[in-house]
Amino acid sequence: MKLYFKFVAMQLKCQMQYKASFFMMALGQFLVSFTAFLSIFFLFTRFHTVQDYSFSEILICFSVILTSFSLTECFVRGFDVFPRLIQSGNLDRILVRPRGEIFQVLTSTIEFSRVGRFLQAAAMLIYAIPASGIAWTPDKIFTLLLMLIGGIAVFSGLFILYAALSFFTIEGLEFMNIFTDGSREFGRYPLSVYGEGILKFYTYIIPIALFQYYPFLYLIGRSDDFRLSLLPLLGFLFVIPCYAFFRFGLRHYQSTGS
Amino acid sequence: MKQYSSFFRIRFLAGLQYRTAAWAGISTQFAWGGMTILLFRAFYESDASSFPMPFSSLSTYLWLQQALLAMFMAWFFDNDIFDSISNGGIAYELCRPCDLYSMWFVKNMAIRLSRTVLRCVPILLVAAFLPAPYSVTLPAGWTAGLLFVVSLLLGFLVLIAFSMLIYLSAFYTISSLGIRLLATSVVEFFAGGIIPLPFLPESIQPFFYALPFASMQNTPFLIYTGYMQGDQALWSMAVQCAWLAGLVLVGRLLMRRALKKVVVQGG
Secondary structure: OHHHHHHHHHHHHHHHOOHHHHHHHHHHHHHHHHHHHHHHHHHHHHHOOEOOEOHHHHHHHHHHHHHHHHHHHHHOHHHHOHHHHHHHOHHHHHHOOOOOHHHHHHHHOOOHHHHHHHHHHHHHHHHHHHHOOOOOOHHHHHHHHHHHHHHHHHHHHHHHHHHHHOOOOOHHHHHHHHOHHHHHHHOOOOHHHHOHHHHHHHHHHOOHHHHHOHHHHHHOOOOOOHHHHHHHHHHHHHHHHHHHHHHHHHHOOOOOOO | OHHHHHHHHHHHHHHHOOHHHHHHHHHHHHHHHHHHHHHHHHHHHHOHHHOOOOHHHHHHHHHHHHHOHHHHOOOOOOHHHHHHHHOOOHHHHHHOOOOHHHHHHHHHHHHHHHHHHHHHHHHHHHHHOOOHHHOOOOOOOHHHHHHHHHHHHHHHHHHHHHHHHHHHHOOOOOOOHHHHHHHHHHHHHHOOOOOOHHHOOHHHHHHHHOOHHHHOOHHHHHHHOOOOOHHHHHHHHHHHHHHHHHHHHHHHHHHHHHHHHOOOOOO
């Protein structure tokens, strides 16, 4: 763990060398998600509600997704750029070192410029928490925290899965964007708005709904079932098959040589 | 002219080689389009009277957007061009007896078109056979179809003319990543890539239409669906031509200035 923080500090210093570029990136990240926010805002000035969810309720949903995604992207980014490690052959270097591969991949890249996205998510949360009219009792705060943690778990699982697939194909990886970027894009709205089938898909196959939709129902008081708020914990189970698949890919890994 | 057409052909054929990537892209775009349509369906069910166009027009718009994504995606840049600026390879380009601006312009067209050719047909074919309000329909009429083709071409050129400005920014910065990200989000949003422009509140729409970004994907798609008709369509196309001329002029001027000052370190 101590070593991990050393790596974090190292990465931070390294990225701070190019300050202008760093802030441009952070600003860009902020703007990307800010336009997403604007588009929701404009749609709501026209339609006012969607499936009886109000604007501030959607914002809570949006900020939960965005916070967990940006934190995952910041710290688990190593898996996101993993295909490059394979392509360049740098994975071989990792494999011969006396530390776990996961650890080394995690510390190989830490994207601090994602702070731009994170700030935006935090700002929305700060606005939406009082505006949504939810009575913030301890159990609701607990639910919100669980949602965020569960979100980080599921997104980490997705990133690991993405990395695992790159053992088998580099070119075909674009379709994984449906699940990583797609979950971020479409998870801004409670997943039930897309209809029953999509909700089932996101519950049983890619368990985004476990931390985004069900506990959200409890959070905004649509359901009184406290069990719903514990569902994000199930999201942790998703990491297991993803990790197993990654191990499987790693065992079948043949270096590109040279 | 012949040299540019061969640049075009080389790039185009190179782009056609990435078939697996194209299939992956097709499935991604199909899922993306489908989800967006489902999202708008939820809004439609909440308040149908606030919908600015019939639902089937919106579906057509969104499917066209996905099918022709490679033509209009703002985040796509030819990395070779950025590399040649940052690593000095541009020295070779400058030795060639042809105009750099036109060459880059043509290369961009070729890559984007080759990707579009691979991807648009399967998406449109499947989308055409979806159940009624969710499918892609034929253009609103013969004239709409004809105007669409012309305006599609114009919008495509406007987008490339704008992205040329981003390439040029690489002459002045070491890492263009930040600018690219900024420009991308601005273009996507103002061009109607995130939500179609007619869905914006009426009060701010004139502001969006005053920018060059509305002349990219917005105009051809709205002409196709019949949202823009007659004089309005012709006027929008005139605006497209104006922006195209303006952006190309600015791009050429900036390039001339940049090339006057460019210093390639020897080696």
